[in-house]
Amino acid sequence: MRSVSKTYTTSKKGVVRAIDSVSFDVKAGEFVSIVGHSGCGKTTLLRIITGLTEPTTGSVTISGKAVALPMRGVGHVYQKPxxxxxxxxxxxxxxxxxxxxxxxxxxxxxxxxxxxxxxxxxxxxxxxxxxxxxxxxxxxxxxxxxxxPQILVMDEPFGSLDELTREEMATELLKITESLNKTVFFVTHSVSEAVMLGDRVLVLSPRPSKLVSDVAINVPRPRTEKVRTQSSFIAYCEEIRSRLGSNLEGQRPVQ
Ligand SMILES: Nc1ncnc2c1ncn2[C@@H]1O[C@H](COP(=O)(O)OP(=O)(O)OP(=O)(O)O)[C@@H](O)[C@H]1O
Ligand SMILES: [Mg+2]
Missing domain, CATH: 1.10.8 (Helicase, Ruva Protein; domain 3)
Incomplete structure (x- = not known):
C-alpha cells in the first residue's frame, strides 16, 4: 500500500477524510492485526485492500498487480456471521x-x-x-x-461475542491460521486479541487515519492461550495501548 488516502464526500456531512497517506508492505503468509479507534477508517482500509473501495490517491498492489475487482483470492469474515x-x-x-x-x-x-x-x-x-x-x-x-483464498480479511469478526467465547474463538483462529499459512488482515478493537494473533499490529490514529505504529510481535509460534500471561505479551499490549492514546470518550472500549 503506497500513500493511500481516502476522502468521502456526502451531501449531509460534506467531506470526510478517512485515511491519510498510509503506506505499508505485507509479506505473503503474514498475519496483520489492525487496531484503531471507532470510525478511524479500518473498514475503509480493508475495503481498499480488497478493491471494494477505490482510494482517492495512492495505490495498492498484490503480487505486483494493481488491486481490481473481482478479487477471487480473498475470503471475507464480518462482525455478523x-x-x-x-x-x-x-x-x-x-x-x-x-x-x-x-x-x-x-x-x-x-x-x-x-x-x-x-x-x-x-x-x-x-x-x-x-x-x-x-x-x-x-x-x-x-x-x-x-x-x-490466499488472503483472508476479517473485520471485527468476534466483536459481538461475549468475552469467554471471544477468547475461545481467538484460540481456534490461531490454530487454523497457523496451519493454513494465509495472509490475514484482522481488524479488532481488542489489543490483546491483536497481539495474540498477529505477526504485526498496525496502529491507526483517530480520523483521518495515519499509520502511527507498526509493531512486530516477536512471540514464537505455535502460540497457545498461555501466551497471554507472558511478560513480553503484556509489554506489547501496553505499548500498543499507549500508541492508541487514551482519548476513548464516546468510543467503543478498547480492551
Ligand atoms: N461509504 C461511505 N460514505 C461516506 N462516508 C463513509 C463511508 N464509509 C465510511 N465513511 C466514513 O469514513 C469514516 C471511517 O469509517 P470506517 O467504517 O472505515 O471506520 P472504522 O474504523 O471501520 O469504524 P468502526 O470501528 O466503528 O467499525 C467514518 O467517518 C465514516 O462515516
Ligand atoms: Mg469498521
Missing amino acids: ALMPWRSAIENVLLPIELLHGDKESARKKASALLASVGLKGFESLYPRELSVGMQHRVSLARALIHD
Whole structure:
C-alpha cells in the first residue's frame, strides 16, 4: 500500500477524510492485526485492500498487480456471521461455490472438513437458528475458507461475542491460521486479541487515519492461550495501548 488516502464526500456531512497517506508492505503468509479507534477508517482500509473501495490517491498492489475487482483470492469474515437462515451449516459454507457456479458436489467433502476444523463436526445439517452465535461465527469462517483464498480479511469478526467465547474463538483462529499459512488482515478493537494473533499490529490514529505504529510481535509460534500471561505479551499490549492514546470518550472500549 503506497500513500493511500481516502476522502468521502456526502451531501449531509460534506467531506470526510478517512485515511491519510498510509503506506505499508505485507509479506505473503503474514498475519496483520489492525487496531484503531471507532470510525478511524479500518473498514475503509480493508475495503481498499480488497478493491471494494477505490482510494482517492495512492495505490495498492498484490503480487505486483494493481488491486481490481473481482478479487477471487480473498475470503471475507464480518462482525455478523450473515448466514442464510434457510440453509444448513454445510449449505452456507457451500454458498460461494454455488454463486460462482463451481462444482458443489465435489466441494462438499472439503466443506465438511472445514466445518470439522472449526469444531463443528456433526453439526453440518443444522440450521443457523439451531446453532449458538459462536458456532455461527465458525460457519462463517469455514465459508470464507471454502475457496482456499490466499488472503483472508476479517473485520471485527468476534466483536459481538461475549468475552469467554471471544477468547475461545481467538484460540481456534490461531490454530487454523497457523496451519493454513494465509495472509490475514484482522481488524479488532481488542489489543490483546491483536497481539495474540498477529505477526504485526498496525496502529491507526483517530480520523483521518495515519499509520502511527507498526509493531512486530516477536512471540514464537505455535502460540497457545498461555501466551497471554507472558511478560513480553503484556509489554506489547501496553505499548500498543499507549500508541492508541487514551482519548476513548464516546468510543467503543478498547480492551
Ligand atoms: N461509504 C461511505 N460514505 C461516506 N462516508 C463513509 C463511508 N464509509 C465510511 N465513511 C466514513 O469514513 C469514516 C471511517 O469509517 P470506517 O467504517 O472505515 O471506520 P472504522 O474504523 O471501520 O469504524 P468502526 O470501528 O466503528 O467499525 C467514518 O467517518 C465514516 O462515516
Ligand atoms: Mg469498521
